[in-house]
Amino acid sequence: MNIILPTKNVKTKDFRIVDGILYVRYGKSFQNIVYGLTYFMKGRTFCYYCKKKVARNEMTLDHMYPRSTGGPTITQNLIPACKDCNSQKSYMTFEQYKTYLDLSEQERTKYLAKLSVFKEGIKNIGIYEIPNSWITPVLVKDIHTAIDFANISETKFQKVKSYYDMYHKFQVPMLLDRNLYSLDGFYVLFVAKANNIKYVPAIILDNVEINVNSKEKS
């Protein structure tokens, strides 16, 4: 699938967009690039949900499909939101939150109780809430990484590992560029390797490429 990008060409020190392809400089945080692109395309002035004006440094980006049930950090899954709306939306999807907002106080409590059972259930049977068409199973041995393994955080590793131990799946699919370089979620790769897991769920972004050749220059 493609990540949604600005239509015009862009050049910064961390990435370039040329004719609809995003070239990421080797070693740069893909997540930060996605945050910047999202604000660039969707604005950083108003909360999408309550429409109130938000100070630049108070703005957050909400995952429309929440991280907790597989929502990736890509532009089409992010929306500018104030902290209050973002925290109220919590683990709801965009659609579920719209339903929630139309309910009375009393109905909201019931709705949330029902949702929390549903969310725990889907984690246990190993499915995500994102569109199925986004996900591709990829052989672990085919995935490359441009991340410096020396900087691995033991805490993050343990967090991904204990989720896997509990549910026998990964919370969020990996994000890969069109050459199967890891863009995001590389702890999934570590845990998969440590557990001899053959395949991981991934979202392959066909219009993104890590510019591996820029390695020497950085």
Ligand SMILES: [Zn+2]
């Ligand atoms: Zn708001």
